[in-house]
Amino acid sequence: MDFTRTEAQQDLEQLTRSIAEKLTTNDRLRELDAAEDRFDDKLWQALADAGVLAAALPETVGGGGFGILEQSTVLQELGRTLSPVPYLSSIVLAASALAEHGDEAQRDLARRAGAGEVVLTVALAEELNPDPARPVTRAERTADGWSITGTKITVPAAAFADVILVPATTPEGVAVFLVEPSNPGVRVERQITTDYSAESLVELSGAVVGTDQVLGGTERGAEIVDSILARAAVALSATQLGTLERALELVAEYARERVQFDRPIGSFQAVAQRLADAFIDVKGVRSTLWQAAWRLSENLPAEEEVRTAKFWAADAGHRVAHTVIHIHGGVGLDRDHPVHRYFLAAKHNEFALGSATEQLRRLGQILADVPA
Known part of the structure; x- marks a missing residue:
């Protein structure tokens, strides 16, 4: 590429x-x-x-x-x-x-x-369900539409969204429904997240939607959800890349300016090694992200590349985030200093839609399914 x-x-x-x-x-x-x-x-x-x-x-x-x-x-x-x-x-x-x-x-x-x-959003995550492609949330046909029951968690922007795309399992397969938060049977409750981003729990208790509120029909629902999940993993990796790049810039500046024993702390071997490792980690996130994004843009098979990109975003994100805080010392934990937000954002991106361990499990399954 x-x-x-x-x-x-x-x-x-x-x-x-x-x-x-x-x-x-x-x-x-x-x-x-x-x-x-x-x-x-x-x-x-x-x-x-x-x-x-x-x-x-x-x-x-x-x-x-x-x-x-x-x-x-x-x-x-x-x-x-x-x-x-x-x-x-x-x-x-x-x-x-x-x-x-x-x-x-x-x-x-x-x-x-x-x-x-x-403002639109998509409700993908469910509690105790590691595979959003197979929703626990269910939808049943009614006389004039569909009735949806289930609970989605950490739904971005749900508290002020006009429409929420809700994947659910139907007797005919997975489908994606367009649900308005004002619909009867829909309850939106704000949640406290790692980085204080606007995310909510969305509870659907027999929420009714019309037949025209199904995206692409039930026959294409699984394909649409897979596409959304692939884009979500790449999008989170892209967001994480920007967060880590700027965090690395901030900690490098601090290591040049902070002086101990009459020397910038960046000149100490242990600090320099942590910064070098963080630099390599960010390079890894960048390379795997753009490979996955390019394959998606070219409509090429990209499941391995997408999982690899999200793994790097999670695993490298963990290491870089902790490096930023450790090198800043107590300053990094002070909420009056902006660097603490980069730690919180990186941790949020690390776990959203699957941690590094979950990405490795999925990669392992992909490799196991390849014919010998």
């Missing part, structure tokens, strides 16, 4: 970074830490006005016609600044799925998401 950035990626990178760095300040993040929902609506609107939200959506929904490579570029920049906006869930996962698999009304919803008019 060719790791050279396309012109579109470079333009999106520069545009997103300029907006995010201007609006996502430490003071703004501190303000949002105390908010009911950690959502920067000003930044979200600025990204919409600049065309960033729509840029990586298909032209059929008014987008720029780009894809997962460009979306990963945006996520990398948002990860660098820890920008609290639902680009991953609303644009990369929900809007992209609606644009690709939806009917005319559903594609219009994707267009509105790209314009910043609505």
Whole structure:
């Protein structure tokens, strides 16, 4: 594959970074830490006005016609600044799925998401279910639609989303349903997460949706969920890459400036070795991410590459996050210092949709299933 950035990626990178760095300040993040929902609506609107939200959506929904490579570029920049906006869930996962698999009304919803008019999300995680591709949540046919019962956890942006995409198991197979939080039988409860991001528990107690609220029909549901999960793993890896890159920059600056025994601490062998290991880890995340994203963009088989990228994002993320805190010492644990947020964000990205151990289990299963 060719790791050279396309012109579109470079333009999106520069545009997103300029907006995010201007609006996502430490003071703004501190303000949002105390908010009911950690959502920067000003930044979200600025990204919409600049065309960033729509840029990586298909032209059929008014987008720029780009894809997962460009979306990963945006996520990398948002990860660098820890920008609290639902680009991953609303644009990369929900809007992209609606644009690709939806009917005319559903594609219009994707267009509105790209314009910043609505916020979408996808409910993937379930408690004690390590495989989101086989949901425990169930849906049964009714006289005029479907009745959905189950509980989803850590659903991004659910507290302020207009529509939630809910995968559920039906007698006919897995299907993806469009559920409005205001529907009877839907309860959204905010959860406290590692990095204080806006995530919620969504309880569905016989929530009723119409037959037109099924994405792609029940016959394609499993395929759609697999596609969403692959994009989610790549998207989390891209976000983690941005977070780790900036965290490494911050700790390298600190190691050059912090002086002990009349020498910068970065000149001590133990510190230099930790920084070198972190540098290699970030390189590993970058290489595996772009390989997986490229294969997805080319519609090539990518299950191994996607799992490898998420493994590196989780495993390397753990090591780099701890290196950042250890080298900063007590300063890194002080909530008045911005570096603690990078530790929390890296830990969130590490465990979201499967830890490093879970990724290795899935990789092992893939290898075991390969014919001898």
